[in-house]
Amino acid sequence: MKESDNFFERVYKIARLIPYGKVTNYGSIAKYLGAAKSARMVGWAMNNSHNQTQEVPAHRVVNRKGLLTGKHHFDGTNLMQQLLESEGIIIIENQIQELEKVFWDPMKELP
DNA sequence: ACCATGACGTTTC
DNA sequence: CGAAACGCCATGG
Numbered sequence A: 001m002k003e004s005d006n007f008f009e010r011v012y013k014i015a016r017l018i019p020y021g022k023v024t025n026y027g028s029i030a031k032y033l034g035a036a037k038s039a040r041m042v043g044w045a046m047n048n049s050h051n052q053t054q055e056v057p058a059h060r061v062v063n064r065k066g067l068l069t070g071k072h073h074f075d076g077t078n079l080m081q082q083l084l085e086s087e088g089i090i091i092i093e094n095q096i097q098e099l100e101k102v103f104w105d106p107m108k109e110l111p
Numbered sequence B: 001a002c003c004a005t006g007a008c009g010t011t012t013c
Numbered sequence C: 001c002g003a004a005a006c007g008c009c010a011t012g013g
Helices: A005-017 A026-033 A036-051 A069-073 A079-086
Strands: none
Touching: A005 A026, A005 A036, A026 A036, A036 A069, A069 A079
């Protein structure tokens, strides 16, 4: 749509780079993109991710607390949780357990 | 052009 | 230690 999509594209790119069974938070992605204070925009990008032809594993992106805040934006109610649990991630009350264990930091893992 | 909202995060009381 | 307020950036009305 616009050149600004480049920013969103980065987010989608990172989101797709998230390994199986791992999750990350918006802040880390935003920081990796150089917009550490734009964590909200990352969420916005995810919202727009539906516009992308390629599917984005937005279910692997949660907030810093490991809370599935965006699950409400998914198709169903527990779809996001279902997907994550399917990858071996334990979630209780929309809260990811062993977050440190499944957490994936792009700045740390990616060059 | 201004006000309000949002899949967040950090700082302050 | 817990809750509340503020800050940031972009999009919508």
